[in-house]
Amino acid sequence: MSDDTARPQDPKEPRARGSDHCVVLGASIAGLFAARVLSDTFDRVTVVDRDALPELDENRRGVPQGRHAHAILPAGTRGLQEMFPGLLEEFEAAGIPVxxxxxxxxxxxxxxxxxxxxxxxxxxxTYQPTRPQLEGQVRARVRESPGVEIIDRCEAAELLSTPDGTRVTGVRLVERGGGAERELTADLVVDATGRGGRAARWLADLGYEPPREDRxxxxxxxxxxxxxxxxxxxxxxxxxxxxxxxxxxxxxxxxxxxxxxxxxxxxxxxxxxxxxxxxxxxxxxxxxxxxxxxxxxxxxxxxxxxxxxxxPASVRRRYERLGRFPDGLLVFGDAICSFNPVYGQGMSVAALQAAALRESLDRGRDRLPYRFFRAAARKIEVAWQMAVGSDLALPQVEGDRPLQVRLTNAYFERLLNAAERDPALTQEFVKVSSLLSSRALWDALRRVETLEPAAKGS
Ligand SMILES: Cc1cc2nc3c(=O)[nH]c(=O)nc-3n(C[C@H](O)[C@H](O)[C@H](O)COP(=O)(O)OP(=O)(O)OC[C@H]3O[C@@H](n4cnc5c(N)ncnc54)[C@H](O)[C@@H]3O)c2cc1C
The missing domain is CATH 3.30.70.2450 (Alpha-Beta Plaits)
Incomplete structure (x- = not known):
């Protein structure tokens, strides 16, 4: 098993099911990955989305990015392999380019x-399904997972909590169209509603500090x-x-x-x-x-x-730095960190967060939010540094360029310059940008030190 991706599991593995219940808000890629992992631990998992979810591979309103190029990096591919055995083989058999x-x-x-x-x-x-193809196939697999139900056309409006606000106990939903309201009680609510996710506002409603945002x-x-x-x-x-x-x-x-x-x-x-x-x-x-x-x-x-x-902006919400957070609530996917999409990281980082969630659940549910946010932040860190560093290499992007960013960018410029002619250095760069290992970035930067001055291009 790699250190950075979710462990192989058989989704059909039989286990006794009782009544503990998890609700995942958002049935896009991150919500579906979270539901897949949670279905191994919770007896019932309900995934809720405000969109009408198509049968298979169609675009939909809540995922406008589906109409644009989506690449899955190798870290995401491994996550798919491990969470949904056989899925990639089906893509290949269906003629999807590899x-x-x-x-x-x-x-x-x-x-x-x-x-x-x-x-x-x-x-x-690297597999190249369209984004709706990928999401449709993942949704079909998650729907088949034991204990999972997917409800569409329902908008999450508000969290339910204990009177003192220390524990989230469920969510209030509003049906789209009719406007009827219903409440779902839950032992755990996971907000995977994307970069516009409301968790920060809901936290404030419950009397908590919202997370700091890096932008x-x-x-x-x-x-x-x-x-x-x-x-x-x-x-x-x-x-x-x-x-x-x-x-x-x-x-x-x-x-x-x-x-x-x-x-x-x-x-x-x-x-x-x-x-x-x-x-x-x-x-x-x-x-x-x-x-x-x-x-x-x-x-x-x-x-x-x-x-x-x-x-408009890459946004990272620093949930891992909060000192107070209610039990029974997690935030997941783009709702934690939304990356400039040109680097193709979002779905792969969602797979890495799924691995972090699995590791955190393996150690029980005590203080789960704190442990999960710290584990997720470690997975997010390299991807964030890569995206922010590359953006700040462009004079058109506003922002402070601290010494570490300037040095890292200068090193990358040398690495890429030499990689134009050197397959081994190309491999170093591909390893870093694949997000397969958090150590690859530092290995690659060390490798620059060993380059001949001519190869450094400086
Ligand atoms: C233009 C563009 C291109 C991209 N290209 C790539 C790429 O090449 N590779 C890559 O890995 N990533 C890419 N990404 C990022 C990727 O799409 C996301 O990281 C990925 O979809 C995971 O996001 P998510 O599931 O957290 O949120 P989203 O995909 O934004 O989904 C949020 C879901 O929550 C639902 N929802 C929202 N509010 C509510 C509510 N109140 N109640 C119920 N449901 C709600 C929405 O309907 C939606 O289904 C791109 C993003 C953009 C914008």
């Missing part, structure tokens, strides 16, 4: 095209559209990711989802937002992607209109 070799990926973070020679040191491949105002805009490309139009490449760089605060992700169906997402930081007009959208891609990719885009058949999504 990236196994560096030649299948054009990855250019921070202005450096990483070396496409050699083999990935970690054997975990990086990135002012990102995503514009995406689905395209049909003839098979083989990009040779062996199944994914093209070009990150922003200091002289060009824009980027692109082009992902193959089916044999001939690809998603193009263009991004831009404040003042450099991509347009939604189809012709301008294509022009915007020209200085970002390699010329042969641009030619393929021009020849591709659009399958929908460009859609936009604004993302």
């Amino acid at each position: 990236v196994r070799e560096p030649t299948e990926m054009h990855f250019a973070p921070g202005g450096h095209l990483l070396c496409q020679e050699g083999r990935y040191a970690d054997p975990t491949p 990086i105002a990135v002012d990102i805009k995503y514009v995406s559209r689905t395209l049909r490309l003839p098979p083989g139009a990009l040779g062996r490449r199944k994914v093209v990711i070009v990150g922003a760089e200091p002289g060009r605060p824009t980027g692109a992700t082009f992902l193959q989802h089916e044999q001939d169906r690809w998603m193009l997402t263009l991004i831009g930081y404040g003042g450099h937002h991509p347009p939604t007009d189809p012709a301008d959208f294509l022009e915007f891609a020209k200085p970002i992607v390699p010329s042969d990719v641009f030619e393929a885009l021009c020849a591709a058949e659009p399958l929908d209109d460009p859609v936009a999504h604004r993302y």
